[in-house]
Amino acid sequence: MKISMHALSHGVFKKALSQLLHVMEKGVANAQARGFDVSVLVNSRLAPDMLPFLRQVQLTSDFAKNSMARLAGVDPPKFEDVETTMDELVARVKKTLEYIDSVESAALEGSETRHIVIKLRDRTVEFPGLVFLQTWAIPNFFFHHVTAYNLLRHNGVDIGKRDFLGG
Amino acid sequence: MKISMHALSHGVFKKALSQLLHVMEKGVANAQARGFDVSVLVNSRLAPDMLPFLRQVQLTSDFAKNSMARLAGVDPPKFEDVETTMDELVARVKKTLEYIDSVESAALEGSETRHIVIKLRDRTVEFPGLVFLQTWAIPNFFFHHVTAYNLLRHNGVDIGKRDFLGG
Numbered sequence: 320m321k322i323s324m325h326a327l328s329h330g331v332f333k334k335a336l337s338q339l340l341h342v343m344e345k346g347v348a349n350a351q352a353r354g355f356d357v358s359v360l361v362n363s364r365l366a367p368d369m370l371p372f373l374r375q376v377q378l379t380s381d382f383a384k385n386s387m388a389r390l391a392g393v394d395p396p397k398f399e400d401v402e403t404t405m406d407e408l409v410a411r412v413k414k415t416l417e418y419i420d421s422v423e424s425a426a427l428e429g430s431e432t433r434h435i436v437i438k439l440r441d442r443t444v445e446f447p448g449l450v451f452l453q454t455w456a457i458p459n460f461f462f463h464h465v466t467a468y469n470l471l472r473h474n475g476v477d478i479g480k481r482d483f484l485g486g
Numbered sequence: 487m488k489i490s491m492h493a494l495s496h497g498v499f500k501k502a503l504s505q506l507l508h509v510m511e512k513g514v515a516n517a518q519a520r521g522f523d524v525s526v527l528v529n530s531r532l533a534p535d536m537l538p539f540l541r542q543v544q545l546t547s548d549f550a551k552n553s554m555a556r557l558a559g560v561d562p563p564k565f566e567d568v569e570t571t572m573d574e575l576v577a578r579v580k581k582t583l584e585y586i587d588s589v590e591s592a593a594l595e596g597s598e599t600r601h602i603v604i605k606l607r608d609r610t611v612e613f614p615g616l617v618f619l620q621t622w623a624i625p626n627f628f629f630h631h632v633t634a635y636n637l638l639r640h641n642g643v644d645i646g647k648r649d650f651l652g653g
Binding site: 322324326327330331334335365366369431449450453454455457458459461462465466468469472473475480483484485 | 498532639650
């Protein structure tokens with residue numbers, strides 16, 4: 320059985336983004352049931368100097384779409400960070416799923432050795448594709464994804480690990 | 487370049503557990519600097535019905551060691567959940583690192599197709615090794631690891647994403 324870079328990236332991101340949509344829906348239903356505006360969840364933070372739910376979702380989306388694009392050797396599509404509501408965030412995650420589904424498996428063939436360069440504010444990081452996926456893309460993706468989950472959980476939304484993991 | 491199951495599991499867990507030790511050390515230093523007992527962090531929760539930091543660290547350890555063992559086709563070592571202090575949790579993470587380092591790369595050869603069966607309280611889940619790693623081991627591992635990080639961050643420990651990711 321060949322281990323493909325497509326399965327290692329798309330397989331992880333697709334399932335996790337689908338579960339993110341699921342917990343977001345539960346957040347919306349919970350706000351309605353408890354009678355508060357869902358924007359409270361959208362703007363909630365775990366610490367005053369930490370990014371709010373809104374940005375955690377945008378960054379989860381970014382690490383999925385940008386990582387798939389980089390492994391495929393194409394420019395990542397730019398999604399402007401214009402969302403302000405839960406509905407808009409849901410649309411952003413759906414658009415991310417559409418993008419990652421559009422990247423063909425064949426485009427990632429051999430990407431384990433592709434030289435990936437990422438320019439950050441204050442430094443540049445470079446890796447072969449497999450190391451990029453393992454030590455950059457997946458940890459960063461889950462960092463923001465789990466934080467988005469934790470923000471809903473901290474605010475009393477009725478979710479548990481099974482909602483995060485899926486069936 | 488061959489993508490090895492050992493690199494995909496050990497490579498992810500080793501780096502992340504090393505960073506977990508690093509943020510735990512920062513938690514200890516922060517408690518000392520702010521003059522409170524570090525046990526407050528050890529017992530902190532993000533929600534009253536959510537597991538405390540102590541259990542998040544034990545479970546991060548479990549998903550690393552058990553997943554490596556299952557992929558190698560051996561019984562996971564049983565670590566009794568007896569820790570109550572930050573020092574004991576640090577020792578638990580170090581013991582986990584020693585265990586995962588002891589699993590030889592060759593033992594994971596071909597484990598992408600190994601049939602993995604996990605008995606949960608109320609159901610049994612089964613996967614080929616690669617699907618187990620992607621959809622079970624890694625998401626579960628990061629779920630508890632990022633939550634442990636978020637608990638420290640929520641309580642004002644001076645850590646950021648770079649402490650989580652490492653260099």
